[in-house]
Every structure is written in structure tokens, then in C-alpha cells.
Amino acid sequence: MKLENIKLRNNSAKPASQPMSMRRREALWGYIFISPWLIGFVIFTLGPMIASLLLSLTNYNITTPPVFIQLDNYIKLFTGDPRFWHSLGVTVKFALIAIPLNLVFGFVLALLLNQNVPGVAFWRTIYYLPSVIAGVAVAILWSLIFNPRFGILNWLLSLVGIDGPGWLASPDWAVPALIIMSLWSVGGGMIIYLSGLQSIPTAFYEAAELDGANALQRLFYITIPLMSPVIFYNLVIGIIGTFQYFTEVYVITATADTGLGGPLESTLFYNVYLYSNAFRYLNMGYASALAWVLFVIVLVLTLLVFRSSALWVYYEGELRR
Amino acid sequence: MIGKHTQDLINRIMVLILLFIGMVVVVTPLVWMMVSALKSQDAVNTNPPQWIPTEQIKVEINGKDAFLYNIEADGVLRQLALINKEGSIGTFVNPDNPEEQYQLPVASGSRATRVYFHWENFVLAMTKVPFAHYFLNTMIIVVFGTLGTLVSCVLVAYGFSRFRARGFNILFLILLSTVMLPPQVTLIPTFILFKKIGWYDTLYPLIIPAFFANAWDVFLLRQFFMTLPTELDDAARIDGAGPFQILWHVILPQSYPVIATVTIFSVLYAWNDFYAPLIYLQSESHWTVALGLQAFNAVFTKQGHLLMAASALMLIPPVLLFFFAQKLFIQGVVVSGIKG
Numbered sequence: 001m002k003l004e005n006i007k008l009r010n011n012s013a014k015p016a017s018q019p020m021s022m023r024r025r026e027a028l029w030g031y032i033f034i035s036p037w038l039i040g041f042v043i044f045t046l047g048p049m050i051a052s053l054l055l056s057l058t059n060y061n062i063t064t065p066p067v068f069i070q071l072d073n074y075i076k077l078f079t080g081d082p083r084f085w086h087s088l089g090v091t092v093k094f095a096l097i098a099i100p101l102n103l104v105f106g107f108v109l110a111l112l113l114n115q116n117v118p119g120v121a122f123w124r125t126i127y128y129l130p131s132v133i134a135g136v137a138v139a140i141l142w143s144l145i146f147n148p149r150f151g152i153l154n155w156l157l158s159l160v161g162i163d164g165p166g167w168l169a170s171p172d173w174a175v176p177a178l179i180i181m182s183l184w185s186v187g188g189g190m191i192i193y194l195s196g197l198q199s200i201p202t203a204f205y206e207a208a209e210l211d212g213a214n215a216l217q218r219l220f221y222i223t224i225p226l227m228s229p230v231i232f233y234n235l236v237i238g239i240i241g242t243f244q245y246f247t248e249v250y251v252i253t254a255t256a257d258t259g260l261g262g263p264l265e266s267t268l269f270y271n272v273y274l275y276s277n278a279f280r281y282l283n284m285g286y287a288s289a290l291a292w293v294l295f296v297i298v299l300v301l302t303l304l305v306f307r308s309s310a311l312w313v314y315y316e317g318e319l320r321r
Numbered sequence: 322m323i324g325k326h327t328q329d330l331i332n333r334i335m336v337l338i339l340l341f342i343g344m345v346v347v348v349t350p351l352v353w354m355m356v357s358a359l360k361s362q363d364a365v366n367t368n369p370p371q372w373i374p375t376e377q378i379k380v381e382i383n384g385k386d387a388f389l390y391n392i393e394a395d396g397v398l399r400q401l402a403l404i405n406k407e408g409s410i411g412t413f414v415n416p417d418n419p420e421e422q423y424q425l426p427v428a429s430g431s432r433a434t435r436v437y438f439h440w441e442n443f444v445l446a447m448t449k450v451p452f453a454h455y456f457l458n459t460m461i462i463v464v465f466g467t468l469g470t471l472v473s474c475v476l477v478a479y480g481f482s483r484f485r486a487r488g489f490n491i492l493f494l495i496l497l498s499t500v501m502l503p504p505q506v507t508l509i510p511t512f513i514l515f516k517k518i519g520w521y522d523t524l525y526p527l528i529i530p531a532f533f534a535n536a537w538d539v540f541l542l543r544q545f546f547m548t549l550p551t552e553l554d555d556a557a558r559i560d561g562a563g564p565f566q567i568l569w570h571v572i573l574p575q576s577y578p579v580i581a582t583v584t585i586f587s588v589l590y591a592w593n594d595f596y597a598p599l600i601y602l603q604s605e606s607h608w609t610v611a612l613g614l615q616a617f618n619a620v621f622t623k624q625g626h627l628l629m630a631a632s633a634l635m636l637i638p639p640v641l642l643f644f645f646a647q648k649l650f651i652q653g654v655v656v657s658g659i660k661g
Contacts, residue, residue, distance in 0.1 A: 026484050029564045033480025034489075036473040037496060040533020044511060045499055051510035062513065109343065115336045125647060126344050129351075132643045132650070135593040136611045137632035140618050141354050144625055150366040152353055184350065191654045236501075243503060247595045255619035274505055279600055284509050291505040298503050 056288035066285065073289035084290070086265060087273035088297075090175065091242060094269070098179045099238040103231065106189030111223075113190070114197040124194070127187035134185055139251035142181045143168060168252055171266040178248060178267065189234050196230040197223070228313040232305070239301050243294055246271045270294060358630040359438040365625035378433045380416045389416065392430030394423045400433050401425075439626065446631035449621075454606065455613035459592060462527045462609065467587040469531035470538055474583060477534045478542035479568050483554065500536045512600060522603045527594075531587075538583045541653065545579040546572060582653035585646050589639055610635055 031038070056073055058066035077084050113123055130138070145151050146167035154164030167177040204222050213221065224231075249267045254260045260276060261268030274294070278287035357365055360374040378389040380402050387402040392413060394401060401413035406427060413430075415421040447453070481493055515526045553571050562570065573580070598609045608616070614635050621627050643650060 023485075027486030030480050030484025030486040030489060033484065033564070034477045034492065036532065037477040037534040037539065038492070040473075040530070041495070041499070044530055044533060045502070045507055048507035048510035048514070049502075051513075052506055052508075055509060062516065112336050112340055115333065117333055117336050117340065121647075123340050123344070124651065125644075126347055128651070129640070129643065130347060132589065132639050133593075133636045135635075136595055136614045136618070137635040140614070140628055140632045141350055144357065144629070145350055145353065147366075150368055150370065152349070152370050155368065155370050184347065187347070188654070191651055195651075240501065240503065244505075250595070250599070251615055251618060254615075255622070271505065275600075278509055278512075284513065288509050291503070291509065294503055295506045298501070302501055 052288040052291055055285050056292050058285040059283075060285040061282045062284060063282075069285070073286050074293075076286070077289055077293060083265070083268065083273060087261075087268045087270045090266070090268055091245070091270040094175055094179065094245065095239065095242040097176075098182050099235065099242065101179065101183060102186055102189055102238065103234060105183060105186045106234070107193050107227075107231070109186065109190040110193035110197055111219075113194055124187075124191065128191055129187070130185045131188035131191075135247060136251050138184075139181075139248045142177075142184075142248075143252045146177050169258075169263060171264040174263060174266045181248065192230055192234060193227065196227050200226050225314045228309075232309050232313045236302055236305055239305070240298055243298055244271055245269045246275065250275075354629050354633055354636075357625055358442055358633050359440065360442075360626045361437070361439055362624060362626055373436055374438055375434050375436050378435050382414060382416065382419050387414075387416075389433035390427075390430035391433050392425055394425060401430075403427065442626050442630040443634060446617075446627050446634060449627065450613055450617055451605070452610070452613065452631075452634070455608050455610045458524065458607060459609040459611075462524055463588050463591040465528045466531040466591045467584055469528065469533075470535065470587045471580065471583060473532050473534040474538040474542055475568070475573070475580070477539045478546055479564075479572060481539065482543045482546035483551075483564075483567075483572075496536050496539060508600075515601065521601060522607060524602075524607060526601045527591075527597050527609075538587070541583060542576070542579055545576060549575050578649065578652070581646065582649045585642055585649055586653055589642065592638060 055066065057068060057070060059069050059072075060066035109127060113120055113127075117123070145153050148154055148164065148166045148169055151167070153167070157164040165173040167173050200223065204226075205218055208218050208222055246269065249261065249269055249272050253262045253267055256262060258264070260280075261272045270290075271294075274287055274290045277283045277290060353370075356372060356374060360371065361376045364371050364374055364376050378400075379386050380389055381387070382402050382404050385404070387404050389400050389402055390413065391398060392401055393399070394413065400416070401423065402416045403411045404414055404419075405412040409426050409428060410424055411427040413423045413425055477496075481489065481496075511526075515521055520526050520529075549572060553575075554567050557567050557571050593611065594609075595611045595615070598612045599615075602608055602612060605613075605616075614631055617631050618628060621631075
């Protein structure tokens with residue numbers, strides 16, 4: 001977020017008489033208008049944040065009063081809970097593969113659509129459609145597509161002589177299946193890249209062409225540097241999104257024989273584990289500790305991306321360090 | 322050496338081919354969904370899969386179901402019904418005249434099939450569970466949640482875009498940073514709060530928070546309000562209009578596109594949301610469509626045709642919304658995406 005975007009406009013100078021009361025009235029009105037958010041922030045964000053931090057130091061199952069147990073939840077998390085590490089591993093594995101793949105596919109699609117092809121609106125509609133319908137219905141659809149015996153994916157693979165894996169039924173292939181599923185909605189990122197591409201002045205490309213730069217050089221020396229803020233934005237959103245990954249896993253595994261996060265806990269994503277602790281085992285204290293660890297992880301990752309952005313994100317009108 | 326124009330043409334054709342392949346990948350799952358939704362139960366799980374819903378023709382012979390076969394009898398290829406089978410020899414009858422019987426080897430015939438779309442699957446999917454009730458609950462959340470979002474976010478965005486006050490810069494930064502806050506951090510105390518005040522298993526937890534604004538929509542609206550010239554505000558103020566009147570008569574009439582964008586995203590979000598309904602709504606009479614569909618999924622696992630019909634029904638509202646309001650969708654994504 002660039003700071004100059006959020007600076008408030010400096011209105012014309014106020015008359016010298018009664019300057020304080022005018023300004024006060026303006027401030028008062030301002031606060032009246034933002035009060036829905038301010039009140040909501042205290043009730044639904046700040047208050048619960050403090051409460052969950054305090055809860056994370058207790059043993060609490062809603063029905064009996066919380067018992068203060070100091071840092072026991074955190075100690076148990078890090079030293080005595082292999083499922084915590086496992087769920088973290090599943091999430092990181094998914095993130096490391098799905099985020100870059102989504103980034104590359106989305107970017108390439110946007111590049112293709114930016115080639116002055118006929119029917120841009122049509123292609124954009126088709127590719128964006130899956131992002132509009134994400135949710136339960138899509139997860140059900142894909143669980144049929146991934147069916148090892150009758151799904152169309154393994155049928156397609158059999159046409160080229162490949163004996164397809166068990167996908168969602170196989171501990172080794174469940175996460176790759178979910179990654180493939182996530183790639184289906186790549187159009188969401190594409191839209192953002194495409195609008196970024198369209199805002200690059202054509203003069204840059206013309207100048208580069210005059211200097212004899214070929215298509216690949218233009219891509220690496222003009223397009224990608226100028227697009228780096230957008231890539232950066234999608235990266236941050238992708239990291240935050242992965243740690244909230246839930247619905248697809250729930251729909252596919254909650255009622256399967258293998259249990260939530262199955263098979264063999266291969267899809268026990270961090271958020272799925274947190275949900276189980278909070279709403280299946282009613283370990284509200286422990287789940288709060290999980291939530292705060294998640295918060296710190298996301299915060300650190302986001303800060304790392306932000307800090308590193310100075311090295312690779314190019315903002316127009318800014319000097320590179 | 323090929324000319325530049327030919328090269329351009331080749332490039333564009335290559336791009337179109339790639340885009341076409343991508344389109345096939347994107348569209349195939351949806352086509353498969355529709356095809357499966359129109360099948361009979363026997364045709365859902367077949368290998369190889371059926372791309373056109375086809376089934377063996379069934380007829381009733383003396384009150385019993387029998388399958389039709391294309392089979393040669395007395396040197397003529399006919400459609401006969403198989404009513405009994407002993408070893409490899411079957412008893413076939415003329416479906417129009419069951420007295421006319423033939424003893425023929427079953428292997429010499431082939432099953433008579435027909436293409437048939439089971440549109441009634443959609444009706445079945447809607448009537449096997451109280452879908453109308455789920456729909457009503459979802460619509461209550463959609464309507465009031467969207468209303469709350471619009472009212473609160475417009476007010477807050479107006480406040481941040483048109484008024485100067487001590488602390489506003491830092492407050493706006495705090496507002497924006499809540500986008501980065503994982504919802505799990507506030508989830509459990511919020512859940513306990515709603516439970517303690519008796520709102521567990523009601524629609525309130527899914528509606529009331531919308532009335533307290535959210536960072537995305539406030540940002541989107543504020544960015545738009547900032548582009549509106551302040552001269553009109555000033556003119557209205559000189560005519561004696563108060564802040565609410567300026568918002569209502571000056572700002573809002575110029576803001577229909579962005580308000581429409583916020584509306585469709587809010588509707589879409591409420592329609593697709595699964596997590597909040599899952600944790601707050603227990604009794605079936607309060608379920609939303611997303612929850613009901615998941616329960617349907619659990620019960621009708623073996624009936625893929627009904628499952629796909631129900632899923633397709635759930636996709637109709639978002640798809641319609643998308644096709645009618647495409648421009649607004651794309652604008653919304655672009656503004657909140659790029660400027661963020």
C-alpha cells in the first residue's frame with residue numbers, strides 16, 4: 001500500500017474566523033460516519049483478538065469456565081503435537097507448489113490475452129467463470145472428476161496409456177489433486193494481471209523494439225519489472241489464502257470413510273486442524289493457540305515478502321534501492 | 322524469409338489455439354457436470370464415461386421390466402425384449418405381442434439403447450431435501466447481509482474520503498491492515514460471544530457483522546469517492562445541505578457502478594460462504610444452500626446424477642449474476658486488486 005494513496009485530501013483553506021469549531025465539526029461528522037467500522041472493529045476484531053490471545057493461555061471447552069494454564073498450549077503445540085507439524089507441512093507443501101503454479105499460469109494466460117487477439121471479452125469471461133462459482137458445488141464436481149475408477153481424469157489419462165493414480169483416495173495424490181483443482185480457478189489472478197498489462201504504456205515496447213529488443217527481452221526487461229507490484233500483491237493474497245484453505249477439504253473428506261483431512265491425514269491442512277480442535281473436540285484454548293501461531297506465521301511471511309519486495313518490486317516513479 | 326505481417330498472423334493463430342485448448346480445459350468439468358446431471362443412475366458410473374446420456378431401453382412385459390435387444394430372429398433384425406435367460410439362451414418376446422416368443426442365444430444380440438435426458442433429476446434433487454427452505458434462508462442472509470454491507474461501507478467510505486480529523490490516517494491504515502488478519506484469530510471469541518448471547522443456530526451471526534463495514538468494500542468505495550469532484554459537494558453545502566444530504570443527493574447518484582460492484586460481490590460471497598454457516602447453523606431448518614448441498618453430498622454419495630443436478634442448481638445464481646454483470650465483476654477485481 002503506497003502511503004500517498006491514503007493521505008486525505010487537503011481542502012481549501014478555512015476562513016480565519018471560528019477555525020476551531022469548523023474543524024471540530026468536520027472531525028465530529030467524520031467520526032460519526034466511520035463509527036460503524038470503529039464500533040465493529042472493537043467488537044469483532046480488537047476485542048476478539050485480545051480474547052483469543054488470553055484464551056490461548058487457558059484450557060476451555062465452553063461449558064466449564066476457562067482454566068489458566070500459562071504457555072502449556074504453546075509448549076504442547078511445538079513439542080508434543082506431531083499433527084500440528086504435519087498440518088503445517090501439508091499447508092506449506094500445497095503453498096509451495098500451488099502458489100507459483102497459479103502465478104505462472106495466470107500470468108501466461110494474461111500475456112496471451114494481451115496479444116491483441118479477437119474476442120478478448122469472450123475469453124476473459126470463460127476463464128474467469130470458475131472463480132465466480134468456487135465453493136461446495138465445485139468441490140463435489142471435482143471429487144467426481146477425480147474418482148479413480150469412473151472419473152473423467154483417469155479416463156483421459158488411460159487414453160494416452162497412463163494408469164491414473166487414486167487421486168483423492170490416495171495419501172500421495174490427494175494434495176496434487178487439490179492443486180490441480182486450484183489451477184482451474186486461475187482466471188481470478190489472470191484478470192488482475194491482464195489489467196496490469198493493459199496499463200503498461202505501449203511507448204515502452206516501441207522504444208525497446210527500435211533498440212532491437214526481441215520478444216523475450218521485452219518480456220523480461222519491460223513487462224515483468226512493471227508487473228512486479230501486481231505479482232507481489234497476488235503472492236501476498238495467495239499466502240494468506242492458503243492458510244485459510246478449508247471448504248474443499250471439508251466437502252471432499254468430512255463424510256468420507258477416511259475422515260476429515262484424510263486419507264491418512266494427507267489433507268489435514270492447518271485450518272482443517274484448527275477447525276477440528278475448536279468445533280469437533282471443543283478445545284477452544286488450544287485452537288486459539290493454533291490461531292495465534294497461524295497469525296504470527298502469516299505476519300512473518302507477509303513481512304518477509306514486503307521486505308524482499310524492495311529488491312524485486314518496481315514502483316514507477318520510485319528509485320530502486 | 323516471411324514478412325512481418327505473416328509472422329504476426331501466425332503468432333495470433335498460435336495464441337488462439339492455446340486459448341482454445343485452455344477453454345476446453347476450463348469448460349470440460351462444467352459440461353461433465355451437466356451431462357452427469359441428466360443421466361440415469363446406471364449411466365453415471367461407467368467406464369469409459371458416457372458423454373451423451375444413454376441408457377438401455379426398458380419395457381414392461383406382463384407387469385415385469387425387461388430390457389430391449391437388437392437381435393436377429395428368423396433372419397430379420399428386430400427389437401425384442403429379454404424376459405428370461407437360461408445359460409446362454411434367452412427367451413425373447415415381441416414387446417407389442419408378448420405371445421410371440423423366440424429362443425435365441427443372448428450373445429447374438431446387442432442391447433437396444435436410446436439417448437434420454439433425465440430432466441426430472443433437477444426436480445428430484447430439489448424435492449429430496451427441503452431445497453426451497455435452504456434457498457429462503459440463504460436469501461435472507463444475502464439480502465440483509467448485502468444491505469448491511471452497503472449501508473455501513475458507504476457511510477465509512479464517505480467519512481474517510483470527505484472529512485478530515487485527527488487520527489484518520491492511522492485509522493485508515495488500521496482498516497486496510499485488517500485485510501491481512503487471518504479470520505481465525507478472531508473466530509473463536511466471536512463464536513463464544515454469539516453463543517453466549519443466544520445467537521448460536523440463528524441467522525444473526527451471518528448477518529449482523531455485515532452492518533459494521535469491511536475493509537475491502539470500504540476501500541473500493543473510498544477509492545471511487547475520491548475520484549468524484551468536490552465542487553458539487555461545495556455547491557450543495559452552500560445551498561444548505563448537511564453531510565447526509567450531500568451523501569444522498571450528490572455522492573450516491575454518481576456512484577451507481579461501484580455500488581453495484583459492491584452489491585454483486587457481497588451477494589456472491591454470502592451465497593458461496595460455507596465456513597460461517599457450518600459453525601453457526603446446527604438445525605436443518607436454518608441451513609443455507611451451501612450447507613444443504615454438503616449434507617446432500619454426504620447422503621447421496623452413490624447417486625452422482627442427483628449430486629450433479631443439485632450442484633448445478635447451486636451454480637445457477639452466481640453464473641447468471643456473472644453473465645449479467647460481467648463488467649462490474651471485472652472492474653471490482655481490478656480496482657481492489659491493483660490499487661491494493
